[in-house]
Amino acid sequence: MSTSLFDLSGKRALITGSSQGIGNALAVGLSAAGAEIVVNGRDPDKLARAAAALRETGVTAHELAFDVTDHEGVRAAVDRFEAETGPIDILINNAGIQQRAPLEEFPADGFERLMQTNIAGVFHVGQACARHMIARGAGKIVNICSVQTALARPGIAPYTATKGAVANLTKGMATDWARHGLQINGLAPGYFATPLNQALVDDADFSAWLAKRTPAGRWGETHELVGAAIFLSSQASSFVNGTTLFVDGGMTACV
Numbered sequence: 001m002s003t004s005l006f007d008l009s010g011k012r013a014l015i016t017g018s019s020q021g022i023g024n025a026l027a028v029g030l031s032a033a034g035a036e037i038v039v040n041g042r043d044p045d046k047l048a049r050a051a052a053a054l055r056e057t058g059v060t061a062h063e064l065a066f067d068v069t070d071h072e073g074v075r076a077a078v079d080r081f082e083a084e085t086g087p088i089d090i091l092i093n094n095a096g097i098q099q100r101a102p103l104e105e106f107p108a109d110g111f112e113r114l115m116q117t118n119i120a121g122v123f124h125v126g127q128a129c130a131r132h133m134i135a136r137g138a139g140k141i142v143n144i145c146s147v148q149t150a151l152a153r154p155g156i157a158p159y160t161a162t163k164g165a166v167a168n169l170t171k172g173m174a175t176d177w178a179r180h181g182l183q184i185n186g187l188a189p190g191y192f193a194t195p196l197n198q199a200l201v202d203d204a205d206f207s208a209w210l211a212k213r214t215p216a217g218r219w220g221e222t223h224e225l226v227g228a229a230i231f232l233s234s235q236a237s238s239f240v241n242g243t244t245l246f247v248d249g250g251m252t253a254c255v
């Protein structure tokens, strides 16, 4: 079977929060499918290392540092990049944070930081990129959700609220922008070992619980998100809009 439906040659993908973890794995994966990569994060040193690692494999990689919570800063960075370098054809809204505490003790500033990063950031970067995509009549946006889009867990209620909102913002983006030739979908990872989850990775009891709770019986490996990301970033998903694809080893399929 031809793989051209999944070919990303000639496309340029901005992946927020791609200096490490899931975003970095998606940068590697999308570049292997042919895409040019724009790496993003707040720390320029981490970005430079991530971009250099991609370039060592022959990939064209650009660095675009911005904080997804800064509406004006995001707009300026995206507009400047489009003017000086060229179109962003694919946006993966991946940057996200986690904070754990019982809800009755959860600090208000932590709640606010989660809202600003995990949900407002998707709006800021999504809008900045979509304005250019709409003018071109084409574009792909993939919003990174979570199993917490569907299910809660003790100690992370605010994170759960943001990830539910990301899936609904995805529906809203599709509702407003699909008519302009854009496809906007969610990708919801299960549990993957990354720096975000270090506290859980280090907790043997949690890993034992996870192996029992997940039908696949294990943590996910970040490269296992790449296939779904390529599908949602490519011609193969040209009539898929507003949906959220769970890549979670079956976790949200069972109680």
Ligand code: NAP
Residues within 6 Å of the ligand: 016, 017, 018, 019, 020, 021, 022, 023, 040, 041, 042, 043, 046, 066, 067, 068, 069, 094, 095, 096, 097, 117, 144, 145, 146, 147, 188, 189, 190, 191, 192, 193, 194, 195, 196, 197
């Ligand atoms: P991670 O390893 O902590 O990486 C987060 C990335 O986001 C880093 O590159 C970080 O770089 C960047 N970032 C954080 N805040 C930012 C901001 N305000 N502006 C720009 N960049 C920012 O996290 P991860 O585990 O890969 O998670 C990535 C996404 O997947 C998140 O949305 C997370 O909620 C979601 N997710 C993860 C899992 C999992 O099991 N790991 C499961 C479900 C969903 P700087 O600090 O340099 O800015």
